[in-house]
Amino acid sequence: MRRDRGKVYLIGAGPGDTGLLSVRGAELLGQAEVLLYDRLINPMLLLEVPETCEKILVGKREGAHQCIQEKINSLLRKKSLEGKRVVRLKGGDPFVFGRGGEEILALEKEGIPYEVVPGITSSIAVPALAGIPVTHRKVARSFHVITGHTAEQGITEQLEQYASLDGTLVFLMGVGNLQEIVRQLLEHGKPADTPVSIVERGSTIYQRRIDGTLDTILELSRLEAVRPPAVFVVGKVSAYHMQSERLPLAGCRIGVTGTSHIVKKLERALKELGANVFVAPHLKIVPTDTLKNRWRKENLMWRTVHWLVFTSANGVQQFFKQIRELGMDRRMLGHLKYAVIGEGTKKALWEYGIRADYIPKDYTVKELAVGLMKELKAGEHICVLRAKNGSKELEKVWDKAGIPYEDLSIYQAKVEENIVELLWESVSVLDYLVFASAFGVQGFLEKKEFLYKRKLWEEFQGTMVSIGDQTKKVLREMLPKTKKKIVVADCHTVEGIVQKILACEKEDFDEKQT
């Protein structure tokens, strides 16, 4: 049976930060059936495709041989002929030294339908993120994007014509040939005192900017051991630093871990204050079959329950998603009362139009267990809907008091190993590492021999921030001899974490002043 050809989407992913993918690109990524991506793509973007999507790394490096390009073209063709929606994701913009054009021509030859979604190119965005405007009134009236590396000759042929231009020169793929580029520009008359900058790994937690002049930059780049990917900016605009230093967390590098829900909230709040955030959603929420099995057996179970208890926003979301999938009408829950821990959980419940009846003052499981007992009328039954391996405090309190309750594990958190690895790789540059749950700590430190073996942990000079005492306790247990600083948020919320980091920064600042 012949299937229709699937459409191919050639999408620019931007320079690295997931927030710099276009809205259209993100939408299409969420519908991909096959994803072909390059080495430079931020791995976090791979989380945006559906679970069932086939992900293929087409390891193309700078100056890759033609045969690799041919392989990519034939893979695109093959997947399209299978009738799949294929996303070809490329760093920056697909047509800026991305060989996107070659892929399009190959698709056209085969009569395969396609769409191009432009991306934010590193040639403009990376300087901008480092505070360099590629044009500036009266300073640079043009900018020129030049490859610092061609497959045929290594170095671009004619730097002579560029040397005479007044506009900004932006070299991509130029690290390997920096010496030759600088030599030719000087030889052809660019003044030796022309300001230049190298921006390495722009828009990521590793971003570095190295400033100099045509005369000094080679030595500086050697000293700083510059590595690709980096852009090399030549021109007066390199003397500018258009980056606000006035934000309280400017220059602060913070790794945030946990489920994507909490990590995104933290990212938003911390970026607002100027922080450079490494987003590591290393926990994934996976539903269990508990409700399904239960529903099959006795679908009127809700009639015998009076209180539903949620200990997390994830629990709330999972519950409503699951009962909907089971075909249950929400009116069956009309008679119930609801108890929750924390503002986030309360808000999540309100998203479903339900106001919590009870919320303890202190956001701990124990406080909820004790407090809810006082609210309970004689004969009322409680049903707790939460994660597998939740805190044992509820049982302790209610068993002792003889309270009737049911504890249903409706979801569990799973550790995303590849994200944990990426996080490990980043720890040496982090000023703070945030943990929002005890399980999150376990997920990160489970294989800590790896960290130790590679000496990654020794390089971590930052502070660990935990959302609450339980999370801190697990950190202490898993890192018994650590001298590294661990702080706890005063209020067990995202806002509490942010406030704690601000307080630590202030303390640090005050210390430096005295």
Ligand code: SAH
């Ligand atoms: N199509 C891409 C460029 C591909 S060529 C775009 O539009 O951005 C690859 C080169 O892009 C790298 O060698 C480097 O010079 C530059 N580059 C890509 N991402 C970068 C980043 N995050 N930081 C610095 N340079 C980057």
